[in-house]
Amino acid sequence: MGEEKWEGKAVVELPGTGAEEAWGALEDFCNLQKWFPIDTCYRLEGVAGEPGLTRYCASDVKGATMWAKEKLLAMDPIQRCLSYEIVENNIGFKSYVATFQVAPLPNGGCKIEWGFLSDPIHGWTFQDLKGYVDSTLHFMANKIQLASSNSSSSSASAA
Template identity: 65%
Template structure:
């Protein structure tokens, strides 16, 4: 319960891709405005800025269906701004600048780390997703952490599938 009362929620999720090298995974994250290709959302696209440059803003959205036929569907969306990007270190950071999900302040850092150094013959990497957020109304810290962990696992599985279909 200590996390619940903190002024900021801070955490990290890590997923390992034992058969896929960092050099194959990084392009999926580096392609900031095409997140929907490997993340469980319906759409993402560039709103403003220059591709691959800090200041780039993407719009991400998903349609959420109600629990029963009488419930309306809603669109949950966020605009996210690329803060930093480093293709050599394979990391980027972004912040949510506007949304209807409930984030007041949210900054994330994604990093692709080779598991066996940069030896491409010994493929394998991990994706690290760190975050700092204001507490969200109606959510617990664990809710947010679980959402990030499951989304990251989805992303890793999708990248593995896409990589296997290309090879």
């Protein structure tokens, strides 16, 4: 019998950022380096916003390049949701699928959910992966919120 899958979700609320603004950051699939703590991300093949779009992401970590090729599985701009899978990497992922969804909050702002389903990763525990997803989502949310507040203040001063 095979190992069990790891499944988890992280959620973060962005009280000062609208769902459309946050979605605008996430739907730009091949510019992840703007929001995610990596050095580079670019399109390898496919059409922006279309399933099959493949990106290459990499960072230098302690003198070694850690990289992944990720393929967009689905994107729904109406539901503000996208799913992708890691198709190749040197980080240790065998099977990994993630889903991001942005939803408005009742009193303004939005929340971002990052769900994942993964084979166990050699050298990691489930809590390692869950902690990585959670801390990275908070990092992304802070960058998105900062960009949102900067664009709000610059448009307010231009008025």
